[in-house]
Amino acid sequence: MSRSIHVLSLVLFVLIVVAAIVVLSYYGFTYYHLNIEERFYHSDHQLLRPSGVLGHGLGIIGSLLIITGVFLYMVRKRIARFSRIGVLKYWLEFHIFLCSLGPVLILFHTAFKFGGIVSISFWSMVAVVISGIIGRFIYIQIPRTIEGRELSLLEVRDTKTDVGELLKKEYNLNEESHQIIVASVAGNSNNTSGLLLFRLIKKMNHDRKTYKKIDSELKRNKLSGTERKKIKRLVINEIVLNRKIDRLNYMQKLFKYWHVAHLPFALVMLVILLIHVAVTIIFGYKWIF
Template sequence: MKKSVHIAYITTMALIVLVVTLYLIYTGYTYYGTSLEERFYHPRHNWFKPSGIYGQGLGIIGTFMILFGVVIYIARKRYNFLAKQIRLKYLLEFHIFLCTLGPILVLFHTAFKFGGIVSVAFWSMVAVVLSGVIGRFIYNQIPRTIEGRELSMNELQHMKTDLAVVLHQRFNLESNTITIVTDLMSKENTIDNRKKLGYLKKVLGRKDLPKKDRNAILQMVKKEIVLSNKIGRLQMMQKLFKYWHVAHMPFALIMLIIVVIHVAVTLAFGYKWIF
C-alpha cells in the first residue's frame, strides 16, 4: 500500500469516527442534556436509555467492535493469522479505529450516567484508550520494515557500513578528511545533525572532489546518521514499550472482566435487545 493510499486509509477511518460521533450528539443531545431526574419524562426516554433499543444497541455494537479489534490484532500479531493478506501496521490502524469508535458507542450507551461497577468499567476503558494513544506514539517511533515488523538491533547494526573504509576505497579521501567524518559521526549527542552536515559540506568543498562525489558522500553520511538515530531510538522505545504494557494490559483486563459481568447480569435480569 502506497503512502498516499495509507494516509487516505487513516483519514477515512478518522472521518468515520468524527461523523458517527457528531451524529450521536446531534441525534440525542436533547436527551443527554436533560438532567438525570427529568429524563424519565423525556418523550424518547425508552429509546435512548441504556436498556432501550437504541441505547442498548450502541452498547452491544460498541462492545463487539472493541472485542473484535482486540482479538483480530492479537491473532495477527502473536499467531500470524492472515499474515499474508494483511500487513501488521495496517491491521494496527484498524485495531485503533475499532477501539476508538467502540468506546464512543459505549459512552453513548451509558447515556452519560455512571455509577457502581459500570463506572469502574468506563474509567478503565478511558484509561485503555488514553494509554492506547500513547502506545501508538511509541509504536511510530520504533524502526520497522515495510511490512510493519519491528527491526531488531542486529538488523540495524548490519545496515550500517564501515564508513571509513568506504570513503577511502570508493572516494580515495585523505586520512585527515576521513578522521573529520568519523569524529563527526561519533559526536551523536553534542552536535546537531544539520550542523554536522553543514560543516562536512564546507570541508568537502575545500577538497578537489567532483560535485557528484561530494553529494554521494553527504548522502552516505546522512544515511549513517539516520541509522544511528534509529538504533538509539529503538533502545529507548523498547524500554518505554515494556512500561507501557504495565499500564495498558491491566486496565484492558479489568474492563473486559467487568464487561463480561455486566453482560451476564443484564441477561440474568432478562434484558434483551432485538432478539
C-alpha cells in the same frame, strides 16, 4: 498494499471516528447536556437513554468492535498459523481503529452518566485507550521489517552504510573534510542515560549542529550542487539510523513495561463488560431482537 492506499485507509479510519463523534454529538446535544432528572421529559429520551433503541444499540456495537479488535489482533500476533496473513502493522492499525471507535460508541451509550461497577469498566477503557496511544508511539520508535517484525540491535547495525568508504570512492573531498564528516555521523549510541525527552532534545540539538558543520565542510570543497545534495541525504540517513540504534534498547525495555499497564486494564475492562452484558440479559433487557 501501496503507500497511497495505506495512507488513504488511515485517513478513512480517522474520518469515521471523527464523523461518529460529530454526528452523535450534534444529534444528541440537547439531551446529553441535561440533568438525569430532566432527561425523562426530553422527546428523545426513549431513543437515547442507555436502554433505548439507539443508546442500547451503540453499546452493543461498541462492545462488539472492541472485542473484535482485540480478538483479531491477538490471533494474528499470537497464533503461528495466522502469522502470514497480512502485515502485522496493518493489523495493529485496524485494532487501534476498532478500539477507538468502540469506546466512542460506548461513551454515547452511557449517555455520559455512569456509576457502580460499570464505571470501573469505563475508566479501565479510558486507561486502555490512553495507554494504547502511548504504546503506539513507543511501537513506531522500534525499527521493524516491512512485515512488522521487530529488528534486533545487530540487524539494525547491519543496515548501516560505510559512509567513510562511500565518500572516499565517489566524491572528491579533501582529507580533513572527509575525516570531519565521518566523525560527525559516527553517532554516540552508547549514551543511554537520562530521561527520554531530555535525551531526544539533546540529540536533536547535536544533530542540528552536525548538519551545519557538514554543510560548512561541503562548501569548502569544489562539489556540484547535486553532489552536495547526495552527501547531505546520505548523512541524514546515517544520522536517522544512529538515532534508531540509540533508542532501540530503551524503547524495547519501555515497551515491555508498557504491557504491564496496558494488559491488566484491558482484562479488567473486558471482564466487567462481560459481567455487564450477562446482567443485562438476565434482567431481561432486549434490543431490537
